[in-house]
Amino acid sequence: MTDNPPDDVNGLLWAAQRGMGALGEKMGLTFTEFSVERCVATMPVEGNTQPVGLMHGGAYVVLAESLGSMAANMFAGPGKLAVGVDLNATHTRSATSGLVTGVCTPIHLGRSMTVHEIVVSDDQGRRCSTIRITNYIKSVD
Template identity: 65%
Template sequence: MTEQDAAAPNRFGVRPGEDSADLEYINSVGLGALANSMGIELSEFTRERVVATMPVEGNTQPYGLVNGGAYAVLGETLGSMHAGFLAPEGKLPVGVDINATHTGSSSSGTITAVCTPIHAGRSMTVHEIVCTDDNGRRCSTLRITNFYKSIPTK
């Protein structure tokens, strides 16, 4: 590895020693096909937390409320990305559990999700994701567990 390679940013646009991701870079390369089609956009990405928004429009069930699966996609996207950001060198996160409790919903506007690590260890992470509507009312609380797996060598 050359000195230039060592200073190159990782998949989150982070260079060694930095504590936050390059939001412009991540939003430009996308969060994955599903998250992109749902309109999920990051607004903050640090070691302490990830914040993103998702429009209600296009993510509803037949009754016009946000689909519970949309909350799950939002939570899994943020929790898995943050687990990857915190991953030990040579490891990548693999989701092994996700659960959600929906305590409210929204039929218009934007959902804001705040993802924070509950446990960030050497072999696994646990994140909590709190989703709120435009009025700050909690709509869903999710928890995701990721196991760290060694990156296969070629």
């Protein structure tokens, strides 16, 4: 584990250096805040919809898993890798335009496991989806 987790500014630098992966880039994810305690990213609704014009539920999950996995890996620190082992999503509203924002906060940060909650809201601040991700931390040395 990291002795001194990066603050938000260093966290954004860490996230930018690591990258968000091809899928996150394709879906338009943008990290706006990044620390062990709180990670925030936005994603456009346009281009991530179902055929009827509603935000695709899987798009909420991509945003959430990107945030939760990155947060777990930042917490895990050098020589460790956090990998997702469980994900649960409950969609309660459908965004139809603008941006959605995901806010990721830790529920549990342990030696071998992390659990994060990600709340995805629309431009009006209305909750659209609540996602929980569990990551297993393993050594890569």
